[in-house]
Structure formats: structure tokens, C-alpha cells
Amino acid sequence: MKPDWAALAPRDRRALIAVDLGAESCRVSMLRWTDGKARVELVHRFANNPRESDGGLRWDLNMIAAGLEDGLRKCARIATEGIRSIAVDGWAVDYVRIDADGAPLEDPFCYRDERTLAAEVSAHKKISPERLREITGIQLLRINTLYQLHADTLAERPSGVQWMNLPEYFLARWGGSRVAEYTNATHTQMVDLYRKVWSEEIFDAMGFAPGRALTIVPPGTVVGRLSGPLAGLEAFRDTVLIAPGCHDTASAIAGIPAVGNDWAYISSGTWSLVGTLLEQPRSGDAVKAENFTNLGAVGDRVCFHKNVNGMWLVRQCMDAWAAEGKAWKIEDLVKAAEAVEKPTGMLDVDDPDLLLAGDMPQRINRQRQAKGRRPMDESSAGAPAMASLIFHSLAARYAQVLKRIALHSGKELERLFVVGGASQNEFLNRLTAEATGLKVFRGSAESSTVGNFAVQLAVLDGDRDRVTGVFAENVSHWAELLVGVMA
Template sequence: MSADVSRHVAIDLGASSGRVALGTVQAGKLTVDVLHRFPNGGVPVQGGLYWDVLGLWREILHGLKLAGSYGHIDSVGVDSWAVDYALLDEHGLLLDGVHHYRDARTTGVMDDVHRTLLKDAMYDATGIQFLPFNTAYQLIAHERQAPGILSRAHSLLMVPDLLHYWLSGRQVTEQTNASTTQLYDPRLATWSRRVLDALDLPEGLLPEVIAPGTVIGEVSPGIALEMGLKGTRVIAPATHDTASAVAAVPAQGPHWAYLSSGTWSLVGVETLEPVITPAALRFNLTNEAGVHGTTRLLKNIMGLWILQECRRSWSFNTPTFEMLYAEAEGVPPSGPLIDPDDPRFLAPGLDMPARVQQYCRDTDQAVPESRAAITRCVLDSLALRTAEVLTQLEAVTGNSISTLHVVGGGSQIRLLNQLIADASGCTVIAGPVEATLIGNLLVQAEACGRIPQGGVRDVVRASEAVLTHRQQTVVPAERRALFARLGERATVPS
């Protein structure tokens, strides 16, 4: 391999699938080859919902063996969804399965916690959006479900940290994922003693926090020998998949925001400091760590999950997503709307189309009968919700937003991106699709000295093509007003 060429492996785990990809950096450009894809999802066990982390590990090892066949690999790193964790004993063994954030065990826990720790105090300590599946609430639910388990646990590792431990033998927590737990102080860049004390959680449970781009160690000898990864370093990328995706946003200059569009929609801006203010609390915005010491001020809203579950229920004739979007193009733009963040849409189920229809009945709207009408209803609603959050971000930061970068799988949905441009008035720049993989790989390459410090976005712009959407139709005021009335979500949930 030429001295100016480096190879890096990204392991990217999403809620419905995982990938192992090889990234090659040469002459200031990145090429990405996905070597192995595999399914992921919740596994129901005795009324609970878990992730099959051992199955994921098996698939990861298969992908790493494929990568090792290409010759020397400089580094490997893992990213995944946030908030979920593993508890390990003093020997580094799993104490329990890894619970899925959609597990119903957290029902009501958030309200119980805030009877003793007021929301404004917890927000001041962490700057994190109130969501019922945050790690803090999951831990309380876990202790209720299995009394004494937290005292028996020696350490807690987020999902990517667990896999880095299995790869390298070292237990650490990477900052971008730590910042999602609602146990982390973004001002001090460490665990929040204030929250841990209030929730009676042992501080020793939480490992050292490291920054994205930190070399954790080398791939352990046994794995290296079997996979052909001798001398390969384990480097923590931005392990929260959204943080990796934001790192790969090909933005330049001011006045831009991002939408990481997939199962979830993450709408936000990049700031130099956490924004923990009464206005940010009122809009329930979250402050999560980014690369190079930045903060991702964002809102976590329901994304394509609703359509993913609808499609699953329509699988008797296996419509592709492309078919669904094409059908939705023919539906008039004046149909019913939903609040995509309504709690009824959170849980999985083959009755998701019926839930959409019932929501429309409950709000005195026309009921979408066909799958095309349901698809259009969801897409219109996601576009209006995105525009609403952009307005909130402008109000909180005092900065205008003229450009929205859409990255991830949703960047391929032409109809959705045009609807967002129409609803927001922003220029929508769609791409790259594989932003999470790209961000993961380039943070590793930067840590290896293969690209200049701060040069990740330069490489993205040199390597990836994008598609631009501009406003074509102004959404009528009465339609915006209808959407605003549906949820009245401007304040923190009670």
C-alpha cells in the first residue's frame, strides 16, 4: 500500500441494520466500500425488548475478517444509536441483556424521577432533551426491575463502548454518546455529580470519558490474528451515529442547520458552547457533544420510523419505499396531518397505519384510507415538524438559518426534501447518504494524521455529490396553524 493511502474500518449500527465498511483515504478524497450488511432490531423476551448484541458481534467479526483480507488496516471504530447500555461485572462479563430503548419498562419513570428532581434542575445540569427512554430513566427502570443490579454492576458501557471493549480490552466511554445519557455535565465535560447524587446512582459505575478521535488501543491479539488486523488501532470516532453524521455535513460558512434523517430525525445547529437557557428548556432542545469540542444543539423528533412500521404492516405485497414515495407524489398536498411525536407512534407494531388513521379521527380530520394517502400524511407532517424546529432553533440562538443540510437515508427521498424546502423556506442540500460512515471513517483518519486537523468537511466536499432543493410552493398559513394546534408541543412535556 502506498504511503499516502490509508485504510480504516467503520462499524455502523442502526436500529434496523448494521454495516461494516472500508474507507480508503488518498489524495484528499475518501472512497467507501460497504463490505457487510446485516439486520438489526429488537428481540422480545418475556415481555421485555432487547438488542441481540452477541449476534451483532458475530456479524461484526465477519465484516472485520473481510476487511482484513484487503491488507493492512490502520484503524477501526464503532458508532451506533444512543442511550442504550450494557452492565458489566468485575470480570467484564455481561450482567444482563442490553435493553432496547423502546422497551415499555420506562413507562411513567420520567414523571416519577421529576417528583424529586425538578426538570429545570436536571436540564440545568445536563442540557438534555426530556425523552422517556433517556439512559437516566432506563437505569431507574432497570433497578426497579432487578433490585440491586446497579450495586452489583462494576461498569456501564454504552453500546459502541462495549464493542470497543470487546475489540481492545479497554473500558472507556466516548464523549458524544456519554452526552446523550442525561448523566453528563456538558459545561464541565464530565459526569454530573449533581444528577448521579439526586438519582442515587454510583459514580464509579461510569468509566473515563474520552473525546472523539482518541486512540483506545490496538485490536487485541486473538482477534487481530484471526481477522488479519495486526497493528490495527481501535479509535473512538464520534460514537453516537448522529455525531458522526454531523461531522460529515459538507457545510461552509454560517446560517446552516442539519437534519440527520433516518429512523429518527435529528434537527439541529452546531454551536461552540452548550446552550442551556430557559428558551432552550421551553422548546425541549438537547445539547449533545460533537467533534472538535463543538455542541450539537438539536431536537430529536420522530423520523421515518412511522413509515418503516407502516411498510412492515403492508408487507403482504412488499411495497418498496420507492413505490410508497412515488404513490405519495400523486396525493393532493392538502390532506390530514399528524403530530409525529405523539407517544402513540413510539412503540413498534403492525397496527401503525391504523394508529395514523385513528389519530386523524381523534383530531377531526379526514381519514387517509390508502397507503399512498397515509404515506403523504406522514411525509407532510415530518416536513412541517422539521420547519417548526428550525424556527425554534433560530429563536433560541438568535441566528437565522438559510440552508439545511439533509444527510443519511432520508436525503434520498426527493419528495420529503422538497416538502421540507417548501415548509421551511430554506435551501435544502441533500447528501451525503452515508454521512455516518463517512464521519466515522474521517474522524479515524484525522486521528491517524492522514488528513489535516479540522479537514474532515473539506474531504467530504471533495468526495461527495449533493442535490439541492429550493422552495417551490409556500405552505398556506391555515395549514401551518392546523399543524401547530395538533400537539401544542412548544413546552417541555409534563
């Protein structure tokens, strides 16, 4: 059934802007009401990569800001009806240290910087990894903010007055209050996931000053109004700033048009996040041993999921084949893979050797030979068969993980929503349906944008609790409507 936009469209028909910060590219998208119907378009996109400077791998903060503000100006030129709100989501864990006036002290480090190798070891001498996991409920990753802040301490870097994750930093830069949005805060490894506050025990153990961490607010918080030079543009008069699910994964899951208790998700791209939404975190020895994580979600929920390898395997193979002169297009490779005979002997896609870059066809054969299987053709001529093996193996792994999720969550799963860039791979979706026995639904390739807008619409619709933020059902309702209008 098509949505009745005449009944749903708000009286205030000004546009909305969603900013998605990505570790490879950043996007500025706009939702407009045309003939009473919502339309979403990508207005501006630019590449984003860290650079080596000042003794580490860092993000070029001024470049990112300039790119985003170029995008906002483009939106202002297009949306003559005016712009009602702006919300920002992005990758987690990285942060900006700011002075008393909110100005950055230096460009932020990238989570890939190797400074956290020593910091992780040192941090675990102050508080055990077991205790960290018990308090936070999340997977221990050396990229997490806790280890980065400790690396700053070890290097005696200027502490600044406060630190902010990047989405919240840009909201503050444009006039919003300085806050820490809940879904983003949970990925720092410093939030008591059961009490939903900063952990005093962790801060004390690490010697972090509590005052340098900002107040945690729920997703869907209006943090202020646009001010500064951008506010001088006609379209930006009285534009509010909203913290959505600032963690892009939280926004992506918020972009899934589902209610009920019978569904799971795969956020499918370079990596695959396989999980479900829960009311409360899950813990216990089995959960820890299997490396499941509990991250904050929109609607006072928890994203309970596991990281699984994904299109990384295919992309690395494609790079190897391109180096020998055969540059496959992904759509052609998928079609060719679908046409070959079904492979036997699945890969262990989460083998640590397959997480490394370079020589992926050789790495795959190394695993096969270690298991007593015949090696495959590593050349581009053998690409369809190797790609087919990867897709079948991913589907088999998804099925394994989803069985464990059903066990840990107590859910009887019937539906599986696939979002993200690889959601458009219908061959993999079909294999996943066959392997899991679940009904698979393809969501948006830009699910973070959908979730970002869905939260904004829920907030502007007045559907928000002061303590817990927007209600999950209302966000899902808007997501269902928006999935069909993404340009």
C-alpha cells in the same frame, strides 16, 4: 471541483474500518485507497434485534460480537495492504456491566424494555426532572442511561465493577482502554453539559458510585491497539482503535460536509432530528417547553435539535396496505404521491397518537375528523394521496421547527443538509425546500459511516487537540471528500 486525491491521500495507504452498531442492523464498512483515491464499501451487514430473556428485553451480545468479528475478518481477507485503524459508533443509552477483567456480567438490556417506567418515577423523587434538565441540557427520556441504571438498582442487579456504552465496550473488547466517549456520555442524562464532566450532584442524588463511570474522552481519541485473536491476522498488525463520535447521531452530523454558521440539518429516517450545531448549549424556559435537546457533537460543539416524526408514518401505512394485499415499494409510492393533487389541511405529525404502532391510516383519519376534515381513503388505492399528505405535513413541520431553531440560536439559516436513509426522497426534499425557503442539500444515506471515517482521517492526519479532540473544520473537509465516494 474533483478532489486532488494525489495530494490528499496519506502516505500510509492501509485501509480503515468503520463499525456502525444499529438497533436493527449492524454494518462493517471499509475505506481503501485504490489508485490513490479513496473508495468506501460495505463489507458486512447483519440483522440485530433484541430478544425476550432473563426477565427482560435484551441484546444478544455474543451474537453482535460474532457478527462484527466476522465482518472484521472479511475486511482482513480483502485488505492485503493491511488495516490502519478501526472506529465504532452506535446507538446511545444502552450499556454493558463488566467485571474487573472487562468481561460482561450479562447481556445488556434494550432501551425499549419497560423496566424504566417505574424507574423514571422513582428517579424523579431523588432529583427533580427540572434539575436534571438544568444540569444536563438534554431532553428527559425514560430510555436514557440514568433511568436504566436506577432500574438495575431497584431490581438489585449485580453492579459489576464498571459499565460501558456499547461502542466503547467493543473497542475495549478488542484491546482499547475503557473510556466513555463524550458524545455518547451526554446521552446518559448524567453529564454536566456546561462543564463536560460527570455530574457529581446527579451521581450523589441517585446513589451511583462515581468509580463505576469511566473517564470521559473527546471524539477522535486513540484508545489503544488491536489485540487478541484478531490481531494475529496479517492485515491487523499494528492496527489502532479510535473512539469517533461514538453516538451514531454525532457521527452522522460529523458526516455533513459543511462549515460556517448558516446551516441546519435533518437526520432523516424513521424519526427526524431537526437541528443545528452550536458552540454552547441553549437553555431557558422556551427551549425546555419546546423539548429541544443539547447533545455532545464532534469538534467541541453541541447538537441542538428536536425529535420530529418521520418516515415512521409512511412505513406504518405501508404495513397496513401490505396487510390488505398491496405491498408498495417506497420509490413507487413516492412517485405516485408526487403525481396527485396537493393536499389541504396538514397533519400534526407529532400527535402522540401517530407515534404508536398499527392502524396508521385510521389514526390519520381520526386526527382529520377531530379537526373537522373529511376522512381520506384508507385503502391501498388511496395510498398516493395519504402519502402526499404525510410528506407535505413533514415538510411543514420541519419549517416550523427550523424557525424556532433560528430564534433560539440567533442564526440566519440559509442552508439545510438532509442525511440518513430518507435523504434520498427527492420529493420530500423539494417540499422541504419550498416550505423552509432554505437551499436543501442531500447528504449521504450512510452519514454515520461518513462521519466515522472523517474522524479517523482527521486523527490520522494529526489534526487533534488533547482536550477537545478533532477539529470540526478538518472533519468537515474529509466528510466533503468522502460523500462522493461512498459505494
